[in-house]
Amino acid sequence: MHPPQRIAEDELIRQCKAGSLRYQELLYKQFYGYAMGIGLRYCINRDDALEVVNDAFIKAFHSMGNYDITKPFKAWLRTIIVNTAIDRRRKDLKLQLNIELDNAGPIINHANAIDNLGVQDILNMMKELPAIQITIFNLYEIDGYNHDEIAEMLNIPASSSRVYLSRAKEKLRKLIKTETQNHG
Amino acid sequence: MDDPLNNDLKKRIREVFDHYNDEHADEGWQLLREKYPEKANRRPVLWLWWGSAAAVLLLFLGILLLNKKPEKENKLTGNKPITNHPIIKSIEPQKNDIRIDKSAKDSNAAADSVMNSMQKQILTDNQPSSGRSHKNKITNTGKLSEQFETSDNLANNNNSFSKKTAPDNELLVSNSPEKNITAANPTKTAERQTITASKADNATKVDTANKVATQSIAIAKQNIGINMPNQSKQPNKTVFADNEVSKDKKNQEYRARAIRFGIYAATYVNYAKGSNNQVNEGLGISSDIRLSRKLNLSTGVAIGQNSLNYGSQLPPEQARLLSSTNVSPNASTNSLAAAAYSKNAFSAATPSLKNYNANLVGLEVPINLKYQFNPEKSATFVSIGVSSGTFIKESYTSTYSYITPFASNLSQTTDQSLQQKFNSFYFAKTLNFSFGAGYRIAGNDLIIEPFLKYPIQGLGAQQIKFGSGGVNLKFNFQGKRK
Numbered sequence: 001m002h003p004p005q006r007i008a009e010d011e012l013i014r015q016c017k018a019g020s021l022r023y024q025e026l027l028y029k030q031f032y033g034y035a036m037g038i039g040l041r042y043c044i045n046r047d048d049a050l051e052v053v054n055d056a057f058i059k060a061f062h063s064m065g066n067y068d069i070t071k072p073f074k075a076w077l078r079t080i081i082v083n084t085a086i087d088r089r090r091k092d093l094k095l096q097l098n099i100e101l102d103n104a105g106p107i108i109n110h111a112n113a114i115d116n117l118g119v120q121d122i123l124n125m126m127k128e129l130p131a132i133q134i135t136i137f138n139l140y141e142i143d144g145y146n147h148d149e150i151a152e153m154l155n156i157p158a159s160s161s162r163v164y165l166s167r168a169k170e171k172l173r174k175l176i177k178t179e180t181q182n183h184g
Numbered sequence: 185m186d187d188p189l190n191n192d193l194k195k196r197i198r199e200v201f202d203h204y205n206d207e208h209a210d211e212g213w214q215l216l217r218e219k220y221p222e223k224a225n226r227r228p229v230l231w232l233w234w235g236s237a238a239a240v241l242l243l244f245l246g247i248l249l250l251n252k253k254p255e256k257e258n259k260l261t262g263n264k265p266i267t268n269h270p271i272i273k274s275i276e277p278q279k280n281d282i283r284i285d286k287s288a289k290d291s292n293a294a295a296d297s298v299m300n301s302m303q304k305q306i307l308t309d310n311q312p313s314s315g316r317s318h319k320n321k322i323t324n325t326g327k328l329s330e331q332f333e334t335s336d337n338l339a340n341n342n343n344s345f346s347k348k349t350a351p352d353n354e355l356l357v358s359n360s361p362e363k364n365i366t367a368a369n370p371t372k373t374a375e376r377q378t379i380t381a382s383k384a385d386n387a388t389k390v391d392t393a394n395k396v397a398t399q400s401i402a403i404a405k406q407n408i409g410i411n412m413p414n415q416s417k418q419p420n421k422t423v424f425a426d427n428e429v430s431k432d433k434k435n436q437e438y439r440a441r442a443i444r445f446g447i448y449a450a451t452y453v454n455y456a457k458g459s460n461n462q463v464n465e466g467l468g469i470s471s472d473i474r475l476s477r478k479l480n481l482s483t484g485v486a487i488g489q490n491s492l493n494y495g496s497q498l499p500p501e502q503a504r505l506l507s508s509t510n511v512s513p514n515a516s517t518n519s520l521a522a523a524a525y526s527k528n529a530f531s532a533a534t535p536s537l538k539n540y541n542a543n544l545v546g547l548e549v550p551i552n553l554k555y556q557f558n559p560e561k562s563a564t565f566v567s568i569g570v571s572s573g574t575f576i577k578e579s580y581t582s583t584y585s586y587i588t589p590f591a592s593n594l595s596q597t598t599d600q601s602l603q604q605k606f607n608s609f610y611f612a613k614t615l616n617f618s619f620g621a622g623y624r625i626a627g628n629d630l631i632i633e634p635f636l637k638y639p640i641q642g643l644g645a646q647q648i649k650f651g652s653g654g655v656n657l658k659f660n661f662q663g664k665r666k
Contacts, residue, residue: 021221028216029209036212037204041197054216061220114192119200141194142201169190176193 009073017064024061034074035081040119041138042085044127049085056084082143086135086153093132093154114176125175133168140165243443243471444660446470448633450488452654456639457500459492459542459650466546470658472554480554482567487547487576492650494540499648502540538597539583544644548573552616563622563629563660570612571637578604578644604645613641614651620658627662 007026015023035056039049060067060080067076086093117125126134132154139145139153140161147165151158206212450466466488472480497503552569581601615638622631633656639649 025213028213032209032212033204033206034202036206037201040204041201050212050215054212054219057216058220114196117193117196117200119204122197122200141190142197172193173190 010069013064013067013069013073016061017067017069028057031074031077035077038078038081038143039085040123041126041142042082042089042135044123044134048088052085052088053081055088056081059084078143082139083153089131089135090154093135125172128175129168129171133164133171136161136164137168137172141169243473246473442474444472444662446472446484446629446631446658446660448486448631448656448658450486450635450654450656452488452635452637452652454490454492454650454652456492456648456650458497459494459499462491462493464489464491464652468548470660472660478556478559480556480565482552482554482569483550485547485549487545488652490542490544490546490650490652492542492648494542496537496539498537498540499542499646501642501647501649537582537584539581541579541581541583542644542646542648542650543577543579543581544575545577546573546575548614550616552618561624563620563624563631565620567616567618567620569616570640571614571616572609572611574606574609575604575644576606578602578607578646580646602645607645610641610643613643614639618656620656622658622660629658629660631656631658631660633658 007023007030009030012023012027012030016027032053035053036049039053039056040046043049043052056077060077067073129137135154136150139150140147145153147158147161150156150161154161447469448467450468451463452466453461453463455461466486468484468486468488470482470484472482474480492499548571550569550571552567554565554567556563556565558564579601580603581599583597583599585597616635617638618633618635620631620633622629622633634654635656636653637651639651641647642649
């Protein structure tokens with residue numbers, strides 16, 4: 001099976017800016033994997049992630065006219081996906097703000113060494129964390145937002161963002177260590 | 185993340201998810217297409233939206249063009265729009281004079297033309313029988329005198345108007361310097377014209393020509409800024425001019441309402457030959473487009489129920505059709521009812537028509553000419569016009585019974601109905617008459633409008649000739665002022 005023909009990103013974007021549905025489809029398919037990767041990190045559940053990704057693409061198509069072609073498209077798309085995911089999970093995040101932090105579930109069974117962690121292993125680990133923690137972890141550690149930005153995005157104090165991040169990291173460390181010991 | 189474990193984890197997460205590969209892009213796209221683009225689902229709505237917007241735009245453009253016409257004429261004088269001013273109306277044929285002013289490219293040409301027209305008005309008013317002799321009474325040289333000479337004939341032609349507007353003219357034009365109103369032109373080095381209009385002795389008795397003169401002076405002063413050194417000598421004139429200007433302003437304000445929208449509810453009785461009268465209701469929106477001070481083009485859109493009940497008869501149109509054609513009981517839905525009615529139709533049972541009902545929900549676009557008796561003061565009017573439109577839903581129900589020939593007490597009732605939607609469009613098939621009287625409430629009009637709609641031709645799928653008569657309760661909103 002041949003992979004779909006890759007079309008130059010510039011051409012794709014130019015045609016999408018012009019409103020070509022065909023090119024929008026090509027753009028979607030070209031960046032679908034990348035988008036799903038981001039969506040999964042925030043939503044964990046695949047169906048939720050797909051909805052977030054689709055909503056984000058729709059937003060992107062609508063605001064393609066505002067996209068500055070000189071800037072990397074991936075970064076622009078990432079921002080839209082992250083914001084869409086947070087908007088979607090905002091309710092969950094609020095609910096989980098008061099959840100006891102040390103109520104982590106059992107340690108994952110399938111993770112081996114970090115280098116061998118696959119998508120599902122990472123997602124399984126992430127599932128063990130409260131949504132607020134994993135969101136802040138993703139925002140800070142993976143997507144590069146600072147605590148002030150996170151505080152603004154999630155409508156929480158920056159100090160809370162720091163606390164949640166450190167707890168998320170602590171929890172992940174524990175999960176990995178335990179799992180490594182179990183398999184060691 | 186200083187901890188090497190965490191660093192490794194972070195790196196691993198990035199690696200895994202940045203190169204995440206999902207082969208379900210096609211399914212994802214199909215899901216996305218359910219929501220996007222919205223245009224596909226909203227196309228009819230969008231079409232309606234754009235259609236309505238275009239219609240409204242056309243309507244406003246039409247109104248704008250209607251209003252622009254008089255403005256163009258005014259532009260020739262370089263003055264503010266005072267087209268409806270009596271003087272301007274009276275000097276309309278003298279456009280040539282105004283062009284002479286324009287060709288001189290004098291910034292005060294407009295002032296001159298107004299003053300000239302005023303002079304002419306005064307002259308013609310005073311001397312209806314001797315148009316040419318006014319030259320002796322006005323000291324005017326150079327270009328201005330030229331103008332008068334070229335427009336002599338026109339001035340003469342205006343005698344009839346002068347007679348009408350100033351039958352008992354007491355205004356005299358003389359060269360007496362004491363009571364002069366001098367329209368001094370600071371930029372002109374040439375000759376000055378002197379207009380002398382001596383006032384009538386009786387201050388309370390004001391003739392039309394005097395009004396016109398003072399008004400035009402006031403307008404000329406207001407619009408162009410002519411120096412009027414002797415103005416202080418005649419305070420009465422100034423006061424009078426102010427009153428006139430405010431009255432004119434009021435009229436202009438009224439005139440500025442080029443379009444007025446309204447809503448109305450109608451209660452009416454449908455009538456047709458052979459049908460029982462049925463009371464029905466409708467509602468609509470209307471717009472009155474001003475054609476002249478008293479004349480409006482009234483249009484809009486209305487939705488209304490029309491129902492007719494013929495009892496055990498068929499509508500005359502159907503009966504006529506039946507008598508002229510040989511109808512088979514199996515022919516069509518409609519002719520089935522006709523066949524049932526037919527005495528000749530006989531098979532196993534004898535059908536007889538018990539009831540015939542027609543229900544039509546109409547979408548009507550009336551176009552009426554509306555004459556307002558006194559638009560400034562009241563909302564009394566008469567209107568006449570035609571209606572076009574379509575029927576959103578038509579339903580014709582025939583109820584007939586079969587009576588078994590050998591058992592007359594055994595009968596069966598059957599309803600046969602024909603339903604149609606937006607079957608056809610009819611154009612100008614109803615004649616409208618109405619009379620309206622109302623109250624003006626803060627610029628808005630509450631109107632009670634008895635009306636009669638007379639059918640010119642048959643309407644609907646069955647071509648039934650029906651009309652209606654009733655009362656509209658209308659609320660006309662205050663028009664937008666310029």
